[in-house]
Amino acid sequence: MSSALARRLAAALGRAHVIADPAELRVYACDGITHGRTTPALVALPGSTEEVVEVVNAAREAGVPLVPRGAGTGLSGGARPSPGSIVVSLARMRRILELDLENGWARVEPGVINLDVSRAVAGAGWYYAPDPSSQGVCSIGGNVAENSGGAHCLKYGFTTNHVLAARVVLSDGSVVDLGGPAADAPGYDLLAAMVGSEGLLGIATEATLRLLRKPEVTRTFFATFPSTDEAGAAVSGIIAAGILPAAIEMMDRLAIVAAKAATGLDWPDVGAALLMDADGPRAEVEHVSARAIELARAAGALEIRVPRDEAERQLMWKGRKSAFAAVGRISPNYLVEDGVIPRSEIARVLREIERMAGEAGLRVANVFHAGDGNLHPLVLYDARNPGEEERAAALGGEILRLCIRSGGSITGEHGVGAEKAAYMAEQFAPEDLETMQRVRCAFDGAALMNPGKVFPTPRLCGERPGPYRPHPAEVAGLAERW
Numbered sequence: 182m183s184s185a186l187a188r189r190l191a192a193a194l195g196r197a198h199v200i201a202d203p204a205e206l207r208v209y210a211c212d213g214i215t216h217g218r219t220t221p222a223l224v225a226l227p228g229s230t231e232e233v234v235e236v237v238n239a240a241r242e243a244g245v246p247l248v249p250r251g252a253g254t255g256l257s258g259g260a261r262p263s264p265g266s267i268v269v270s271l272a273r274m275r276r277i278l279e280l281d282l283e284n285g286w287a288r289v290e291p292g293v294i295n296l297d298v299s300r301a302v303a304g305a306g307w308y309y310a311p312d313p314s315s316q317g318v319c320s321i322g323g324n325v326a327e328n329s330g331g332a333h334c335l336k337y338g339f340t341t342n343h344v345l346a347a348r349v350v351l352s353d354g355s356v357v358d359l360g361g362p363a364a365d366a367p368g369y370d371l372l373a374a375m376v377g378s379e380g381l382l383g384i385a386t387e388a389t390l391r392l393l394r395k396p397e398v399t400r401t402f403f404a405t406f407p408s409t410d411e412a413g414a415a416v417s418g419i420i421a422a423g424i425l426p427a428a429i430e431m432m433d434r435l436a437i438v439a440a441k442a443a444t445g446l447d448w449p450d451v452g453a454a455l456l457m458d459a460d461g462p463r464a465e466v467e468h469v470s471a472r473a474i475e476l477a478r479a480a481g482a483l484e485i486r487v488p489r490d491e492a493e494r495q496l497m498w499k500g501r502k503s504a505f506a507a508v509g510r511i512s513p514n515y516l517v518e519d520g521v522i523p524r525s526e527i528a529r530v531l532r533e534i535e536r537m538a539g540e541a542g543l544r545v546a547n548v549f550h551a552g553d554g555n556l557h558p559l560v561l562y563d564a565r566n567p568g569e570e571e572r573a574a575a576l577g578g579e580i581l582r583l584c585i586r587s588g589g590s591i592t593g594e595h596g597v598g599a600e601k602a603a604y605m606a607e608q609f610a611p612e613d614l615e616t617m618q619r620v621r622c623a624f625d626g627a628a629l630m631n632p633g634k635v636f637p638t639p640r641l642c643g644e645r646p647g648p649y650r651p652h653p654a655e656v657a658g659l660a661e662r663w
């Protein structure tokens with residue numbers, strides 16, 4: 182990295198907001214996935230849209246790629262630096278800029294923490310619905326880039342259903358406003374392309390978020406089952422009966438053991454458990470909740486627990502939300518997978534995962550958003566045992582392939598990032614990937630933004646950072662650069 186570029190950034194942002202010290206740079210070498218660490222050349226911490234533009238212009242003119250970064254909690258290596266890149270951390274941009282409760286929206290900077298949006302409006306009876314389990318630490322910019330989900334997205338929809346507008350800095354240094362607080366702007370829905378684009382289209386510097394009124398009541402129950410077969414049948418039965426739970430989450434035996442070890446909850450040792458929320462107007466919720474409990478019993482529930490008060494309800498949810506981290510209590514290392522399958526396939530796919538894990542000599546814990554078939558198999562291993570990490574990675578890959586074969590997808594909410602790029606070609610035909618590349622090139626013709634992510638191999642439009650080298654297809658006159 183040229184010191185001239187570091188000086189230019191320091192002049193634009195202030196010296197304190199450009200990191201070049203090798204020891205400090207290591208903090209930014211990974212996201213929530215800690216392997217594949219790559220130390221960036223520089224980290225820039227802009228404090229405004231104008232400063233983001235300065236960083237983008239300086240990087241483009243120097244031919245250096247950019248990696249946007251929120252809170253670094255991503256689970257697909259999306260904010261992992263590419264070699265020689267500048268990480269653009271949006272952590273300083275954490276102001277709530279405007280609240281319009283009359284029309285139900287908040288305009289925020291990208292570094293605002295998800296839960297802080299709800300906290301800011303809770304007193305007035307409003308909240309921000311998308312609730313990733315990491316909501317106490319992850320940023321709105323990262324949520325927008327990943328189209329993040331959460332337990333309550335079954336009923337309320339993913340991030341994409343709650344972002345009304347975004348201000349984005351493109352790689353040519355222009356600032357564009359996509360969408361708007363009023364519904365149904367005419368023209369192509371470019372905001373929809375931006376949400377879930379994993380930092381490849383531009384850097385979001387503002388987002389306007391839809392807020393919801395808090396429901397009148399929420400009723401929760403926890404149900405245990407002999408195995409995931411009965412729990413899966415209960416989920417299907419509840420939804421087939423026309424009930425749309427606010428959330429319905431499943432944990433298998435290992436995940437329950439881990440959650441108990443971490444939280445001290447007095448959950449029984451059973452094959453599977455469901456945690457369900459119903460919310461809305463009181464009369465409707467009481468009816469729906471009672472009916473769902475009946476259906477869980479009919480599917481073979483061993484025990485149903487209804488929390489006595491809000492504190493007990495929060496404790497039950499704490500058990501579920503801490504389950505990922507809790508797995509560290511029962512295994513020195515684990516991989517977090519994220520795949521989607523049709524809801525009706527849950528029981529069969531979980532059995533198949535158990536069989537595959539047995540063959541690989543490994544254990545898999547499952548804790549997931551059962552209502553929308555979004556699995557999170559956690560592949561447990563001990564990196565101290567030679568070859569075990571590789572076996573775990575191979576099993577994780579086979580689980581993703583099983584999701585594709587079952588009519589699902591290689592990611593439900595954690596994104597493709599660096600980790601799953603190799604599987605994109607297994608889910609999509611070359612023509613599909615080419616079309617996605619064209620969309621990307623329409624936003625980022627310079628291929629400056631987050632190179633090496635999402636797409637399986639270096640392709641056209643200068644994907645490789647550094648000097649432009651023509652692709653063999655261009656040389657042969659078969660393709661052109663966009």
Ligand SMILES: Cc1cc2nc3c(=O)[nH]c(=O)nc-3n(C[C@H](O)[C@H](O)[C@H](O)COP(=O)(O)OP(=O)(O)OC[C@H]3O[C@@H](n4cnc5c(N)ncnc54)[C@H](O)[C@@H]3O)c2cc1C
Nearest residue numbers: 251252253254255259313314320322323326330380385594
């Ligand atoms: C314990 C734990 C539980 C989790 N639970 C969930 C869950 O329930 N649901 C879920 O969906 N995810 C979950 N996650 C994953 C993660 O928290 C989400 O993907 C989150 O949205 C990432 O936000 P972040 O601010 O940490 O982004 P980062 O990890 O910093 O970045 C994520 C991606 O967004 C891009 N990016 C960040 N900011 C911007 C911006 N301003 N403009 C453009 N691109 C940007 C980055 O380049 C990267 O590709 C969990 C993670 C952990 C560690």
